[in-house]
Amino acid sequence: MPQVTPVVYVVDDDVSIRESLELMIATAGWQPHAFASAQEFLSYSRISIPSCLILDVNLPDLNGLELQKRIAADDAGIPIIFLTGYGDVPMTVKAMKAGAIEFLMKPFSDDVLLGVIQQAIQGSQAALDQAAELRALRERYASLSPREREVMALVVSGLLNKQVGGELGISEITVKAHRGQVMRKMQAGSLADLVNMSARLRSPPAPMD
The missing domain is CATH 3.40.50.2300 (Response regulator)
Known part of the structure; x- marks a missing residue:
């Protein structure tokens, strides 16, 4: 650039x-x-x-x-x-x-x-x-399927794969597959990264100094 x-x-x-x-x-x-x-x-x-x-x-x-x-x-x-x-x-x-x-x-x-x-x-x-990073993050989140968004929400809330499966009525293997897709599409290197991304997506825009 x-x-x-x-x-x-x-x-x-x-x-x-x-x-x-x-x-x-x-x-x-x-x-x-x-x-x-x-x-x-x-x-x-x-x-x-x-x-x-x-x-x-x-x-x-x-x-x-x-x-x-x-x-x-x-x-x-x-x-x-x-x-x-x-x-x-x-x-x-x-x-x-x-x-x-x-x-x-x-x-x-x-x-x-x-x-x-x-x-x-x-x-x-x-x-x-920061605004450019947030736009890119929102674009990645928009690429998730509805089911992947559900899995992401439950995973970042602290639930284990088995518990996520129980909440959504799907198998643990299916949860793992969706979770892998979420991590890939969101470009998250770890669960901590994903939790941080979720928090940024929920937070209102910060005022400029």
Whole structure:
């Protein structure tokens, strides 16, 4: 797979700040995409690659905190770094509780911001990797027959093959055959692997930091 250059989105209505951030981001080796308003950002079609969002709190149409709420539901929680010249403690607390990774006051140190961007990109990459792994796991589970899913559920609950057979009204030999198919299709190297996979399939998506 070719190396993908992470994207750093910038939403700030101050053109001088947008331009300086674009230059800094490009110099650091990332792709900058800058927008003057929240609506411009929302209208842009983003692709699923490592990314983060540098977001000004005070915007002319939809403010930064409202934009944070808007994208949280449908963007897998893209990491957000807030910038503001008028921040206060309640605003900072609200942004951080909603999942922002940092809240920086203007003027800020380039080195500090670059460090936070690096952290955000790493978090985004990890989240995308986890999402890809879970999609692959769900695809493998979808390949199981209804009977294989029944056997898997009973096996991961701790039942022995004989007990699984008793629950399903099938022979122990048949259970072993189904169990072997489950292990193969799920690409599980051990019962512990299968138990872990079952737990991941049942768990809700984890929120992004």
